[in-house]
Amino acid sequence: MSQEQKQPSIEALIAEHEPGHALDQRFYTDPAIFELELDRIITRNWILAGHVSELAEPGDFKVVEVARESAIIVRGKDGSIRAFANVCRHRGSLVCLEKSGNTRKFACPYHGWTYDTDGRLIAARSMPDGFDKSGYSLRPVSYGEIHGLMFVCFCDDPPSLDGAVRDLEEPMALFDFPNLKVAANKTYDIPANWKLSIENYQECYHCATAHPEYARLHTLMLDPSKRPRVQKNMLAKMEACGLREIFIDYLDTKARPGEIGYGYSRTALFDGYLTGSRDGKPVAPLLGRLTAYDGGASDFSFGAFSFLLAYSDHVVCYVFTPVDHLNSRCEIYWLVRNDAEAGRDYEVDELTWLWDVTTQADKTIIVNNWKGVRSRYYTPGPFSEMERAERIYVEWILQELARPRPRTVQDA
Numbered sequence: 368m369s370q371e372q373k374q375p376s377i378e379a380l381i382a383e384h385e386p387g388h389a390l391d392q393r394f395y396t397d398p399a400i401f402e403l404e405l406d407r408i409i410t411r412n413w414i415l416a417g418h419v420s421e422l423a424e425p426g427d428f429k430v431v432e433v434a435r436e437s438a439i440i441v442r443g444k445d446g447s448i449r450a451f452a453n454v455c456r457h458r459g460s461l462v463c464l465e466k467s468g469n470t471r472k473f474a475c476p477y478h479g480w481t482y483d484t485d486g487r488l489i490a491a492r493s494m495p496d497g498f499d500k501s502g503y504s505l506r507p508v509s510y511g512e513i514h515g516l517m518f519v520c521f522c523d524d525p526p527s528l529d530g531a532v533r534d535l536e537e538p539m540a541l542f543d544f545p546n547l548k549v550a551a552n553k554t555y556d557i558p559a560n561w562k563l564s565i566e567n568y569q570e571c572y573h574c575a576t577a578h579p580e581y582a583r584l585h586t587l588m589l590d591p592s593k594r595p596r597v598q599k600n601m602l603a604k605m606e607a608c609g610l611r612e613i614f615i616d617y618l619d620t621k622a623r624p625g626e627i628g629y630g631y632s633r634t635a636l637f638d639g640y641l642t643g644s645r646d647g648k649p650v651a652p653l654l655g656r657l658t659a660y661d662g663g664a665s666d667f668s669f670g671a672f673s674f675l676l677a678y679s680d681h682v683v684c685y686v687f688t689p690v691d692h693l694n695s696r697c698e699i700y701w702l703v704r705n706d707a708e709a710g711r712d713y714e715v716d717e718l719t720w721l722w723d724v725t726t727q728a729d730k731t732i733i734v735n736n737w738k739g740v741r742s743r744y745y746t747p748g749p750f751s752e753m754e755r756a757e758r759i760y761v762e763w764i765l766q767e768l769a770r771p772r773p774r775t776v777q778d779a
């Protein structure tokens with residue numbers, strides 16, 4: 368009997384997981400588990416695709432890639448934003464090879480089939496008599512918005528966004544999300560399994576050790592028992608600054624059936640620090656309704672892959688996406704007021720410094736973690752009390768993998 372045959376089934380591996388511990392090695396290295404994740408997690412979750420300000424004019428488009436899927440998001444002539452599979456209906460080539468731009472039509476570089484910005488096929492040369500172009504439009508990809516943020520989902524029956532739109536309306540209105548804009552955008556390719564990237568983001572147990580730049584500002588690096596005093600100071604300032612205390616938790620295993628998981632909370636920075644910057648001093652104009660700095664930072668979470676940190680003067684959006692079972696990608700958007708001007712109201716280098724430095728360090732951490740997880744000596748260890756969010760995320764991953772296989776686009 369081969370070594371592969373001796374391995375327990377994926378179902379047995381899920382059932383044998385020890386609660387409160389990290390995942391078994393195969394969850395990070397086994398291509399078969401990645402295939403299961405594609406069906407049950409990756410293609411069935413909404414993924415942040417940017418901000419509507421990126422597609423301000425008719426014909427503006429961007430391409431979003433997740434694992435094997437590629438979507439074109441475009442503002443049509445009628446002003447509506449739609450998403451389409453970036454797959455030609457002729458022979459399957461990618462239609463759009465540019466990452467973003469403005470266009471009146473999309474022409475496949477292979478045989479020249481051409482599509483309007485509403486997805487309709489408008490030109491296909493040398494086809495047989497009776498060929499009906501109306502039957503070969505680009506296939507739609509699920510698209511949704513949450514107060515100015517764009518999301519895509521690569522299945523026909525995605526989780527509902529209604530709860531998130533409703534419950535997050537007030538906290539997102541405080542920062543005026545619909546009227547923000549992308550001031551900067553960076554992509555970090557990470558040669559490691561995607562779960563390690565997100566698990567690292569989920570916990571701050573490592574922050575004091577690995578992120579001195581972050582740790583001197585953010586109280587999340589503290590043991591929870593040591594945070595209340597600083598949190599109390601922030602809460603005392605919130606109302607006068609235009610904020611109020613709100614806590615929302617429908618994340619991961621707490622998500623309502625049929626809905627995207629989402630959450631919101633605000634955590635104090637250390638006394639004397641106003642925002643997430645090199646020195647804790649302002650880097651951009653105050654957002655939305657805010658009239659002063661309360662010394663806090665708000666965490667927004669949307670589904671399995673998208674996380675935001677809203678300071679008083681800018682927002683940092685993290686999007687983690689799988690490339691394959693061995694590689695992942697992190698994309699960061701920095702948002703500011705839409706009337707703020709670079710060079711006058713903010714400097715891009717100062718705006719992005721903290722989280723660029725932190726993410727570069729995280730990339731090294733994740734790759735080193737990946738090397739260790741692949742070792743024959745790796746065994747899953749227990750989570751710390753400061754890794755509660757990571758523990759819940761792991762439980763959610765296992766919960767989703769154990770569900771019956773959902774109906775996919777390919778089943779149609």
